[in-house]
């Protein structure tokens with residue numbers, strides 16, 4: 054039997070503020086756009102891929118510029134994530150990776166093939182993309198898929214709808230975001246890490262924090278530069 058992939062979608066289009074997309078787009082315009090090195094441990098890119106061009110609004114900027122979104126992550130969105138789990142769900146205590154924005158602009162960017170280290174991920178799609186416009190989120194059914202081509206052979210495809218929050222367990226299904234088709238298009242998604250009682254935040258790989266932030270602990274983070282080395286698509 055093939056290993057399926059399942060996710061839960063919450064339609065929040067009627068409950069977000071009128072200007073929520075504009076506010077997020079304004080912050081995303083100043084994202085950190087560059088080639089990010091592949092993620093240790095979690096990457097499922099082909100061996101020849103060392104860097105992936107993309108954009109990120111780091112967690113500190115999200116918290117500072119979009120405090121209402123940071124609040125939803127720890128409030129309403131956490132409550133919704135709880136609805137799909139049989140055990141207690143928690144937001145990240147470490148503010149370096151709790152919620153970030155991933156941004157793709159034009160046709161050259163995409164998001165790295167990877168698996169998640171956290172047991173539950175929430176994605177709030179912030180932009181709409183018509184069928185055939187690219188930007189789809191693609192999940193492999195095969196847990197051993199190790200590059201884009203392998204993922205695309207047997208997959209589930211989710212087309213972003215602005216205002217839809219999806220919640221899923223991406224630990225065993227490699228996934229990535231396809232590039233956009235139009236040079237003028239922009240894709241923005243808010244990415245949230247959630248943890249559970251049986252798979253708490255302490256399970257996050259040490260090497261991931263070392264890679265991203267240059268240190269394991271989040272203590273003293275107020276003055277700590279975020280090296281922003283990477284972070285998988287789901288942070």
Ligand SMILES: [Fe+2]
Pocket residue numbers: 167168169174223228285286287288
């Ligand atoms: Fe992910």
